[in-house]
Amino acid sequence: MSSTMGTGPVGEVEVGADAIEASRVNGTAVYNTEGDHLGHIYDVVIGKRDGRVKYAIMSFGGFLGIGEEYHPLPWEVLKYDERQGGYVVGITIDQLQSAPRYGADARPDWATSDYGRRVNDYYGVAY
Amino acid sequence: MSSTMGTGPVGEVEVGADAIEASRVNGTAVYNTEGDHLGHIYDVVIGKRDGRVKYAIMSFGGFLGIGEEYHPLPWEVLKYDERQGGYVVGITIDQLQSAPRYGADARPDWATSDYGRRVNDYYGVAY
Numbered sequence: 001m002s003s004t005m006g007t008g009p010v011g012e013v014e015v016g017a018d019a020i021e022a023s024r025v026n027g028t029a030v031y032n033t034e035g036d037h038l039g040h041i042y043d044v045v046i047g048k049r050d051g052r053v054k055y056a057i058m059s060f061g062g063f064l065g066i067g068e069e070y071h072p073l074p075w076e077v078l079k080y081d082e083r084q085g086g087y088v089v090g091i092t093i094d095q096l097q098s099a100p101r102y103g104a105d106a107r108p109d110w111a112t113s114d115y116g117r118r119v120n121d122y123y124g125v126a127y
Numbered sequence: 128m129s130s131t132m133g134t135g136p137v138g139e140v141e142v143g144a145d146a147i148e149a150s151r152v153n154g155t156a157v158y159n160t161e162g163d164h165l166g167h168i169y170d171v172v173i174g175k176r177d178g179r180v181k182y183a184i185m186s187f188g189g190f191l192g193i194g195e196e197y198h199p200l201p202w203e204v205l206k207y208d209e210r211q212g213g214y215v216v217g218i219t220i221d222q223l224q225s226a227p228r229y230g231a232d233a234r235p236d237w238a239t240s241d242y243g244r245r246v247n248d249y250y251g252v253a254y
Contacts (some may be wrong), residue, residue: 016129017240019181022149022171043148044173051180051202053173054146075178 022046029086030058030078036093044069045110055119056087060101070107071101072115074125091123099123145192150171156213157185157205163220169197172237182246183214187228198228199235201252218250226250 028041046052055072065075078087091099100119102108108115113127120127155168169186173179182199205214218226227246229235235242240254247254 017238017243018170019243020175020235021237022173023153025173025175026138026150043150045146046149046152046171046173046180048145048147048152048207053178053180067154069209080175108149110146111144116144116146 005050020127023119025056029084030056031081031084031086031088032092032096033088034091038089038093038096039071041087044075044122045072045116067103069101069103071096073101074120074123075126077123152183156211157183157200158208158211158213158215159219160215160217161219165216165218165220165223166198168214171202172199172243181243187223194230196228196230198223198226199246201247201250203252204250 007012022044025041025044030038030040039058039060041056043057044053045055045057045064047054053075055074056078058071058073060069062072074088077089077091079089080086081088099122100115110116139214149171152168152171157165157167159165166185166187168183170184171180172182172184174181180202182201183205185198185200187196187198200216204216204218206216207213208215226249227242237243
């Protein structure tokens with residue numbers, strides 16, 4: 001692309017676009033602020049009408065030993081950290097263990113608000 | 128859930144949540160306003176930081192005969208139509224044929240703004 005349209009010094013990552021296919025967000029690591037690796041993004045939940053990413057579903061494979069479990073995290077509690085190349089969320093492993101989660105056979109119904117409200121309440125995020 | 132927390136008459140779909148896993152948006156049909164079936168959603172492009180769905184990538188398999196091609200559509204031009212169970216976009220097949228698209232071997236770089244700007248320009252949506 002033309003070198004005259006640069007929005008920053010050569011070699012600097014342009015700020016502003018920073019977009020990615022949802023399918024490629026999946027697999028991104030999630031850490032807490034203590035640097036613990038909590039899991040990775042398994043899927044994101046989006047509003048069909050408003051086009052907002054509402055939840056990142058973090059999978060937790062292996063942590064509990066059996067099967068894979070899914071923790072929805074309100075998008076608002078996730079911060080992308082360029083340095084770590086992953087998302088950082090300010091919760092402890094203890095907090096996560098009592099957080100709303102579900103197994104592969106108990107997928108919540110995102111079309112209604114019940115489950116989403118419960119998740120937001122847990123993390124103190126307005127629904 | 129408690130029957131006292133209903134937000135509408137029994138049997139009516141609750142408005143307000145209407146969320147869905149991105150992985151399940153994939154496959155949703157896309158029509159134009161004439162009712163032509165244009166393709167289906169293949170993926171969505173989201174902003175890593177702002178959490179906005181920026182583009183729906185519509186795949187166009189078969190229409191051109193060979194291979195699969197991808198048309199990114201700005202989220203703003205898509206309207207979800209409950210009745211058809213798909214998205215409706217106000218473009219003709221002719222317009223679509225000259226719209227930005229790419230093949231499986233030429234995935235654009237969504238991290239920078241060049242390609243996104245081109246898509247938005249084509250559809251007359253502010254970047």
